[in-house]
């Protein structure tokens with residue numbers, strides 16, 4: 001479980017996050033949603049310690065993350081997987097070498113075991129057989145999926161994904177959502193996902209947090225979204241005129257979506 | 258103002274070096290990196306080092322011969338001067354100044370690019386000590402391979418002196434060799450290696466520091482790579498002076 005409280009972050013005079021508190025339970029897909037520029041990436045980077053907050057506390061289970069010793073931090077991080085918004089694949093290494101990197105660095109596995117593990121991970125993101133390709137030879141969505149494969153290769157206890165679906169078609173996007181959901185349940189991981197993809201929200205949102213103007217303005221699960229009368233939430237979820245018309249039609253005809 | 262900024266950089270540099278020289282997560286990964294860097298620095302710089310030292314030896318010989326013309330100093334001194342100039346000063350200093358331009362700027366932009374593309378962040382999240390993994394192998398490789406390059410530079414430079422002076426009739430081959438064998442002080446060779454070790458450390462660690470702390474975009478990356486060369490060059494010359502004062 002990851003617990004944050006009273007998180008405050010500003011860049012210079014511009015506040016980005018104001019007094020954010022939340023619990024992220026293991027075995028559940030926790031989603032952070034919000035408009036572009038709402039501070040989702042900043043919150044995620046803060047959670048993994050890439051940016052220090054101005055105020056607040058972060059706990060990884062019992063561990064006080066902001067006052068941890070450097071050495072313990074490294075040990076903790078071996079249990080953390082992260083997918084960056086831009087994938088951050090090492091571009092001079094092949095796909096196989098990218099995914100194997102954490103294995104090479106931290107495990108005493110044999111060559112065979114490593115390559116089996118790499119293939120398993122690639123299979124999970126439906127990218128079998130691209131081991132020898134370089135990141136620059138892949139499409140943006142494929143890079144994302146390799147990024148996910150690399151994030152889960154060490155069976156992390158905490159998984160962070162920054163926009164796993166951006167750049168993916170709706171079908172693949174769904175596959176990725178299901179994959180993240182499955183491994184979250186299998187390994188009882190604490191998973192936190194940034195997204196503005198409303199399909200993911202409605203499919204895998206066990207715990208959805210809506211960031212707006214630096215604050216949490218709504219929190220609940222996917223089933224509570226429909227019954228909520230939070231205006232900002234509805235503006236966000238039914239952003240397109242098409243969806244608005246659809247919702248309107250459904251509501252006025254008494255359908256439950 | 259300038260002083261505080263300098264001290265700030267010095268502090269950050271020392272802290273970075275502190276974390277760069279800590280225990281590796283996995284020795285085999287670091288070993289592989291050291292070998293790769295040794296190859297890149299060593300084999301990659303061989304030709305440029307060869308060409309430059311050849312000419313430096315040649316110019317030294319011709320210049321000194323010109324100075325000697327019409328004096329009572331015997332001709333074989335040409336060989337002697339080429340040897341000592343090369344060993345004491347030219348081979349270590351010029352080679353390392355050139356390597357700061359070639360190897361240093363390369364390291365700064367490699368690490369800086371990784372910083373900008375979030376590769377360093379990605380490694381940190383995995384639990385890798387990025388300062389150690391990215392910097393230590395480079396510094397180690399340089400400290401091993403650059404003294405070897407400098408030694409090669411010294412031999413080539415003396416050869417350059419021979420080629421410039423003997424076939425052109427400034428002095429005979431026998432005289433040149435006699436000059437090479439006169440007044441030899443082995444301590445100077447020791448100094449050459451001390452200098453090249455220190456210079457190698459400076460130019461790689463400074464360049465890595467510049468790259469590791471890059472912010473912003475491609476303009477900043479270009480600046481970091483230039484700074485790596487300029488600051489390394491200044492520090493090499495400063496260290497050259499200090500070593501001369503201390504060791505002689």
Ligand SMILES: Nc1ncnc2c1ncn2[C@@H]1O[C@H](COP(=O)(O)OP(=O)(O)OP(=O)(O)O)[C@@H](O)[C@H]1O
Nearest residue numbers: 011016034035036037038039040041042043085196
């Ligand atoms: N390093 C930084 N320095 C200054 N401001 C920053 C920095 N990083 C982010 N910001 C600001 O913080 C705000 C939130 O940015 P963030 O990247 O978290 O948005 P986001 O919710 O992830 O958006 P998107 O969905 O487009 O990825 C933005 O207004 C941005 O300008």
Ligand SMILES: [Mg+2]
Nearest residue numbers: 040041085162
């Ligand atoms: Mg973002």
